[in-house]
Amino acid sequence: MIKDDKPLGFVDAYVKENTTELVDPLDIKKKIESLEEKNNTLLKELDTQIKVSNATTLIEIA
Known part of the structure; x- marks a missing residue:
């Protein structure tokens, strides 16, 4: 039995x-x-600045 390709053609056309x-x-x-x-770059820069700020201690002698 030979398979008919016409139904597949209709499906391809429909799609x-x-x-x-x-x-x-x-x-x-x-x-x-x-x-x-x-945004990611800004957050990394802010995170670095916050770490530096928190790690820095300033001592003033009057």
Whole structure:
């Protein structure tokens, strides 16, 4: 028995006609990644400054 390829053609055509694609014209994903990177850098810098501030003791002699 020979398999008929016509039903598969209909399925392929249906899938092709009814498939959607998400378009991101503003490149939001890249902007979000950039902002997350800046946020992480800021948090690291703040953490370092807090550690230095907490570890520093100033003695004033009057």
